[in-house]
Amino acid sequence: MKTTRAHVVGPVFFDFVFSGLPTAPRPGTEVQASYLGISPGGAANIAVALARLGVDVAMSAVFADDPFGHYLWAALADEGIDLTYSATVGGWSTPVTSSVAIAGERQMVTYAEAPPVSANDLFPMGRRADAVIVSLADVSSSWLSMVRRDTPLVFADVAWEDDPVAASRQLERLGLVDVFLPNAAEALASTRCATVAEAAVALSLRGPLVVVKNGASGALAVCPGSEAPVEVPAVPVDARDTTGAGDVFDAGFVYGSLSGWPIDRRLRFANLCAAESVKMVGGAFAAPCWLDLDAAHRAMRNQQLRRRYSFLDGAFAAARPRRPCRRSLPGMDPACASGAAGAKVAPS
Numbered sequence: 026m027k028t029t030r031a032h033v034v035g036p037v038f039f040d041f042v043f044s045g046l047p048t049a050p051r052p053g054t055e056v057q058a059s060y061l062g063i064s065p066g067g068a069a070n071i072a073v074a075l076a077r078l079g080v081d082v083a084m085s086a087v088f089a090d091d092p093f094g095h096y097l098w099a100a101l102a103d104e105g106i107d108l109t110y111s112a113t114v115g116g117w118s119t120p121v122t123s124s125v126a127i128a129g130e131r132q133m134v135t136y137a138e139a140p141p142v143s144a145n146d147l148f149p150m151g152r153r154a155d156a157v158i159v160s161l162a163d164v165s166s167s168w169l170s171m172v173r174r175d176t177p178l179v180f181a182d183v184a185w186e187d188d189p190v191a192a193s194r195q196l197e198r199l200g201l202v203d204v205f206l207p208n209a210a211e212a213l214a215s216t217r218c219a220t221v222a223e224a225a226v227a228l229s230l231r232g233p234l235v236v237v238k239n240g241a242s243g244a245l246a247v248c249p250g251s252e253a254p255v256e257v258p259a260v261p262v263d264a265r266d267t268t269g270a271g272d273v274f275d276a277g278f279v280y281g282s283l284s285g286w287p288i289d290r291r292l293r294f295a296n297l298c299a300a301e302s303v304k305m306v307g308g309a310f311a312a313p314c315w316l317d318l319d320a321a322h323r324a325m326r327n328q329q330l331r332r333r334y335s336f337l338d339g340a341f342a343a344a345r346p347r348r349p350c351r352r353s354l355p356g357m358d359p360a361c362a363s364g365a366a367g368a369k370v371a372p373s
Contacts, residue, residue: 028345029283031075032110032154034085034144035068035163037101038135039093039119042353044126044266044306058125062266062307062353065097066122068144070269071158074276074298074312076104079345080283083107083154085147087140093119099361100309103351110147117141126266126306133268151175155283158275161195161202169201180204180279181233182271183211200232204282206275209239221245222254236278236292238271238299244292257292260300260321260330269308274299276312290336297321297334307353315344 045059065073068086076082084106088094090113097119102108120137145168148157156178159169164181173179181202183195196215199205205228207215212224212235221237225247229235236246243259277298281291298313301321305311313321319341325331351358 028079028081029155030081030083030153031156031158031279031283032083032085032148032152033068033072033075033158034148035158035160036120036137036140036144037069037084037086037088037097038066038122038137039097040064040066040122040124040268040308042124042126042131042266042268042307046125046127049125049127049132060306061355062305062310063355063357064307064310064353065100066269066308067120068158068160069097069101069309070272070312071276071279072101072106073104073309074273074302075279076106077312077314077347077350078276078280078298079315079347080280081107083110085110085144085149087111087117087142087144087147088113089117089119090115091119093121096357096361100351100358103361104309105347110149110152111144112142112147114141124266124268124308126268131266131268148172156180156279158279159202161198164198166198166201169198173201173203178203178279178282180206180275180282182206182275183215196228196231199228202233204236204278205233206236206238206271206278208271209237209242212237222247222256225254226252234288236295238274240267244274244296246288246292248288255288255292257289257296260296262300262303264303266306266311267303268306269311270299270302272308273302273312284340286336293333294337294340297337305352310351310353312350314347314350315341316349 042062043058050056122135124131124133157176158180161183179202209221216224216227218224225235225237229247245254245256274295277295281294301313302311
């Protein structure tokens with residue numbers, strides 16, 4: 026694939042991921058985790074996953090001027106992500122998420138203060154990128170309209186929203202994006218449909234290509250004006266931690282879209298990227314490199330499955346080489362803990 030540029034806009038979290046718990050703690054008790062992973066989270070999940078696939082990634086995000094913020098900045102800069110359009114601000118604390126993985130699924134608790142600077146305000150209007158990735162929860166219709174004017178492809182996911190009014194406002198922006206990437210629970214809750222396929226069709230009527238992530242059941246896509254979903258099964262995997270898997274799926278689908286692949290191929294590739302990520306603990310640092318994807322492809326023993334992924338032979342040959350992936354550690358990675366990598370940009 027030719028070198029492409031993507032711009033990710035959104036909040037970055039400091040993620041603690043506890044994995045391998047035998048059960049959830051009961052009130053007044055304590056349980057021991059088998060593993061603790063620390064890594065960037067939030068919008069960083071997609072940014073890192075895209076960078077590891079060889080996409081040139083820039084990011085508009087706000088970082089706190091505290092030890093967690095310094096670590097996040099350095100970790101993302103080390104992944105090759107351009108932070109020219111991000112900012113470090115004082116008087117604010119880094120958002121933190123604690124994720125607990127029990128039987129492969131995760132439960133999360135987050136603390137986040139409203140940042141003094143919006144990540145949207147840091148996005149350079151008029152800058153050419155092949156794709157922009159946002160969350161509908163974080164953007165206005167007017168901002169999206171300006172971004173779409175200069176961007177060939179706008180991808181969006183959605184935040185879980187219990188308030189039906191707020192959820193409806195998010196969906197009103199669907200006509201301003203090219204690809205919408207909810208998970209199954211979000212698609213069902215926002216449409217009140219009985220099935221995921223019906224929900225995808227209903228959402229596609231608002232304008233975008235709709236891609237629904239359905240966990241172990243795989244994924245499906247519905248083009249605008251169509252009532253025939255394209256469905257692709259999940260790649261069988263022994264999941265260790267699903268934190269960030271949906272974001273890694275999104276990155277795989279973005280990569281396939283930028284490569285000009287047909288929809289079924291994009292879905293298969295995104296499923297494989299997500300499947301590789303759940304083998305690891307943590308969010309952003311669980312994203313696979315081409316080395317991981319190549320190894321997974323070689324390890325496929327099912328001949329039918331291997332044929333479905335035969336298109337990867339050409340993708341591996343064209344992939345941009347990079348070092349082996351950094352993985353989550355039970356502490357801050359010494360290479361990034363000082364926050365020395367990359368210059369920080371003060372907001373104007």
